[in-house]
Amino acid sequence: MTDSSLSQAEYDAITDAAAHWCTRLHAIDCTAQERIAFEHWRDAHPLHAFEYEAMLEIWEIAGDLPRPDAVEPISHSRPVMPWRTLGIAAAVCALAVPLALYGGWNMGWLPNSYQHFEARETVRQVILSDGSQVELNLGSELTFSNYKDQRQVTLEKGEAFFSVSDDASHPFILKAADGRIRVTGTRFNVWMYEDQVRVNLIEGSGLVSSNDDLVGNGMRLGPATQARYKRGDFTPQISQTDANDNSLAWRSGKLVLDNLELNDALPLINRYLSKPVMVADHNTGSIRLGGIYNIKELNSLVASLPKVLPVYLTRNKEGNPVLNSIPQQAPKS
Template identity: 45%
Template sequence: MTNAPLPANDDPLVEVAAHWCMRMHAADCTAEERAQFQQWIDEDQSHAIEYVAMLEIWDLSEHLPASKPAPNQRPALRQTPSTTALPARPRRRGWRPQARAIALALVALPLAAYGGWIMGWLPNAYEHFETEQNISRITLGDGSEVELNSHSELSFSNYRDRRDVSLSSGEAYFHVTHDSTHPFVISAGDGTITVTGTRFNVWKYQDSVVVTVTEGSVRVQSERDGNDSTLTPGMQASFKAGDLKPKVKSVDTQTALAWREGKLILNDITLGEALPLLNRYLDKPLLLADQSTADIRIGGIYSTRDVASLVKALPKVLPIKLEPQSDGSTLIRTRL
C-alpha cells in the first residue's frame, strides 16, 4: 500500500502532529511510516511535546482506548538529559454517552480537516462571489485580485498544493499572486486555465470559454484529456465542449477587455459574433432567425450599462426587426 504523503517542512507543528497522530492510529500504518515518525520525534524536543498534547486531545474523545497504548501506536519518545519526563496521562472515566459523542465530534472534525488538508483533499479556505448588474472588485484569500463582470459567479478554494477557482458563469479579469509551487487553476466549461502568477481574462458563455492574456503566460486545456496551448500577452484562446484543443489567435486586448471600463466595443463584426457579447448584459437573450441575419455587420462603442436601449435602437441602424417571443427572448430577423 502507498504511504500517505509526508507533511511539508513548513507546515505548522500542530498540523504535523495531527498528521502523525492519525497515521499512528491508522490500520494501514506501515513500518516505514513508524520509522519516519520516530525520526521526526527525535529531531526536536518540541515534536514530542506537541505529539503528546495531540494524544491528550485524541483520548478525550475516547476514540481510542485510554488504557495502555499498543506498541505500534505510541513509539518511544526519546528524551535528552535536559528533558524532564513527561507526566503520565490519567485514564478518564465516567463520561456519559452524550458527552463522549460531543467530544468525539469536536476532535474528529478538526483532525479530519487537518488530514484532508495534508492529503490535498480539503481546502483550508473557501469563498463564493456573485454579481448582478455591477462590476465587482474582489481580493481572494491568496491575495490575488479579481474584477468580476456583471452576471458572473465565481468560487475560490485554497488547497495545500494548488489554488482552485471555478467560473460558473460570466467573466472575470485576474491578477494572480505569483507562487510557482502553488498553481492557480481555473475550471470553466470543460477546460482548465493554469497559471502561477499573471494577468488575464476568462469569459464563459453557455458552453464556450474565451481566455485573453495581457501579462505573463497561461496554459489552456480544453478538456481533461485534450491538448493544451500556452498563451502569451496579446493572445486569445477559445474552446467549447468537445474541442480537443483550444483555438488560438492574436487580439486587441483593449477591445476584448473594454468591459472593465464599462464599454462594449463592436469593431465591425457580424451579429452572430456580437450576440454573445450583447447577451451577457441582458436578462433575456437575443436569438437570430437565420444565417443571413447572423451575417449582418455591426460596429460602434456602447455602454455596458444600457445594452437594452442599444437593442431597441438596432432596427433604426440595421435592416432588421425585433420579434418578442413568449419565453421573454427576442428574435432578430432580417427586414425585407
C-alpha cells in the same frame, strides 16, 4: 457565509454546529422543523456537509461506548439514546473533525480557505485569500478554494480579470466550462457565455485546455495571445491578440463591437441580458453591427437595433427577442 476566508473561530463554530446537529438528528424528539433547519445549515457551506459526514462516521464509536445500566424511558416505552452517550459522542466528534480537516488538507483533498463572490449590477473588485486580485464584470460569479498543492477558481458565469500572485510551487488553476487555465503569477481575462469561453493573456504565461479530462497540461499561452473554446472541443483555438482588441473595455463600463456579424456580436450582448436575443436565420446573423455601448444600457440597445439595422423584432414562444432581416426588394427593371 461571508466572502472573506474562514478564520479559526469560524472553523470552530462550524465544528460546534456539526456536533450539535449530529446530536439532535439522532435524538428521538428531533422535530421536522429541526431537520429543515439542519438542511439549510448543511447547504450553506461545503465544509458544513463535510464535517457532518465526518461526524456520522465517528458516531459509531459512541455506539460502542459503555452505557448506564438503566435509562429512564419516555412515554410509550420508546428507547432513547442516553444523553451521557450523546455528550461523549459530540465531544469525540468535536475532536475528530478538526483532525479530519487537517488530514484532508495534508492529502490535498480539502481547502483551508473557501470564498464565493458575485457581481450583479456593478463591477466588483475582490482579493482572494492568496493575495490575488480579481475584477468581476456584471452578472459574474466565481468560487476560490486554496488547496495544499494548488489554488483553484471556478468561474460559474460571466467574466473576470485576474492579477495572480506569483507562487510557482502553488499553481493557480481556473476552471470554465469543461476547460481549465493553469498559471502561476500573471494577468489574464476570462469571458464565458453558455458553453463559450475566451481567455486573453495580458502578461506572464499559462496553459489552456478545453477539456479537463484529457491527458496533458494543455496549450501554451504567452503575452498578447488569446484562446477560444466551446464545451466539448478537443483543443482550444490559439491566436495573437489584435492590436485593436477591445475585450477589456468592460473594465471601463463599455462594450465595443468592431463591425461584427450578429452571430458574433450577440453572445457579447446576451451575456448582460436576462432574455438572450436570437437571430431568425443565417442571413440575419450575417448582418454587421458596430459601436461603443454602455454595458448597463444594453437592454435599450436591443430595442434600437431596428433603427440602425435592416431588421425587425419579433418574439419566440419563450419570450426571447428575435431579429429578422428585412427582405430586400428587387430593383425595378
